[in-house]
Amino acid sequence: MKKHVAVYPGSFDPITNGHLDIINRGLEVFDNLIVAVASNSEKNALFSIEERVEMISETLGNNPRLIVDSFKGLLIDYVARQGARVILRGLRAVSDFEYEFQIAQMNHSVNEQIETLFMMTSVPYGYLSSSIVKEMAALNGPIEPFVPPAVKAALNRKFGRTTV
Ligand code: COA
Numbered sequence: 146m147k148k149h150v151a152v153y154p155g156s157f158d159p160i161t162n163g164h165l166d167i168i169n170r171g172l173e174v175f176d177n178l179i180v181a182v183a184s185n186s187e188k189n190a191l192f193s194i195e196e197r198v199e200m201i202s203e204t205l206g207n208n209p210r211l212i213v214d215s216f217k218g219l220l221i222d223y224v225a226r227q228g229a230r231v232i233l234r235g236l237r238a239v240s241d242f243e244y245e246f247q248i249a250q251m252n253h254s255v256n257e258q259i260e261t262l263f264m265m266t267s268v269p270y271g272y273l274s275s276s277i278v279k280e281m282a283a284l285n286g287p288i289e290p291f292v293p294p295a296v297k298a299a300l301n302r303k304f305g306r307t308t309v
Pocket of ligand 1: 161163235266274277
């Protein structure tokens, strides 16, 4: 039987519980999921690509249906190289739609064999973003409800935090 493989791309700077929600739900739909960290030059990243991949790998543990990877260049080319046919993305609010619509259409115009599928972010994560988590961490605010333990530890180290 043919395996259904999806690529879940993002900056993941850092991965949050909102991303994990999409990954866990994605595993209910696809046989295999490739979590792919993009080196997105437009964003001023806090964590290096290696640090992001490490935090994701530590968080996801050893699951034979999951691969954690990183890529440079065009997402659509990376997806094709992996032999996947689906890009999985999460949608939080209406404000995400325009940007997502634009990149999904652009990607489809480059390679129409590859589809972008969206999952609505679960209610508790609708307001969450990596930037908000970083701001909270920088200002010594509570981050525990929003990120997995490996990310909490890494943020604490980055910002020399004294409280949780
Ligand atoms: N729950 C909570 N937050 C979520 C979320 C969810 N389910 N899904 C996304 N977010 C947040 C992220 O934390 C992130 O927050 P930030 O802006 O504060 O960092 C934001 O939503 C979007 O980030 P992310 O999902 O990581 O994607 P991105 O927009 O940073 O990256 C790529 C999008 C990687 C798909 C895109 O840049 C790309 O394809 N790059 C490769 C180059 C390329 O092919 N370019 C041409 C595209 S046409």
